[in-house]
Amino acid sequence: MDEEIIKRVQEGDKEAFGEIVDKYEKKLFWYIKRLINQPEEEVEDVLQEVFVSAYINILGFETTKKFSSWIYRIAHNKAVDYIKSAKNRHHGGKIDEEWEENIEDKKKLIEDLEIEKDERRRVRKAVGGLELKYREVVELYYFDEKSYEEISDILRIPVNNVGILLYRAKKKLKKDLSNE
């Protein structure tokens, strides 16, 4: 399905790009928001950059590959650029409540960490406190429900390393949660 839309965009159908935005806007918004932890307006700016960059580079995308991994890769790059940039000075506070609502459905994470469901505030704090390399893997695996293969394509790391990072992240989370 994605491939058909991409082909139309690649052939010059400008309006078809709107369908891509519709499909990925919400997912990418949350992915970026969880990574950069900034107010909505900042996240929207980064999101816009992601779609602009995707459009500019769309002829470089090979339709034999997975489009979602490709656009997540762009989102990852833009989010990392944002984090590195000097403008990342202030910290948004609104995300906590939204994140907590978001985590309610993530039974797998709750199970893997062997914690109670009502401990989500603590989980949020612990995930937010992880180093970026661990946080990203946790976000992609538990929140965006990506496979190891897809995470490998998004973060450009070997599949084995995805497993290692995830294992270490869970270990750190468990340790942080038990220390509290």
Add this chain to the structure above:
Amino acid sequence: MSRTKNLVLEKIRKEKIKMKPKWWFVTWAAGMRGGVILAWLMAAMVMAGLWYWWDVNNPKELMGLRDLGWEVLQTNLPYWLMAELGVVVITGGILYSKVGENYKKTTKVLVLIMAGVIIGLTVLMTWLGSRNELELLLKFS
């Protein structure tokens, strides 16, 4: 329509943003691969030059002459060639790791492949190359 969609589509419609042409990506990919081949060929050439230097100067024998041998060795060491080897190997390695889906390979595998190819090319160059060419390489370094 969402704000993001509106803004992005407006930029596209007004042609404030344009797609990069296909040839740009093809050239970029070819350039990366070409860069890797060039860096590996240069590394092999430099390694062949270093091998030739080792063969001509025989450091083991020089070390037998103690201080004098050490002094001669220090004076004759092809420093530029060694630095050049470091630069081309690092450049080649970085470029190679960025080609295609090489990110899926571990650093160990990438290093092994690269070392294998460079050593293979060095053997080939040493075997095929004439002493004059290697002497020339040493002179220029």
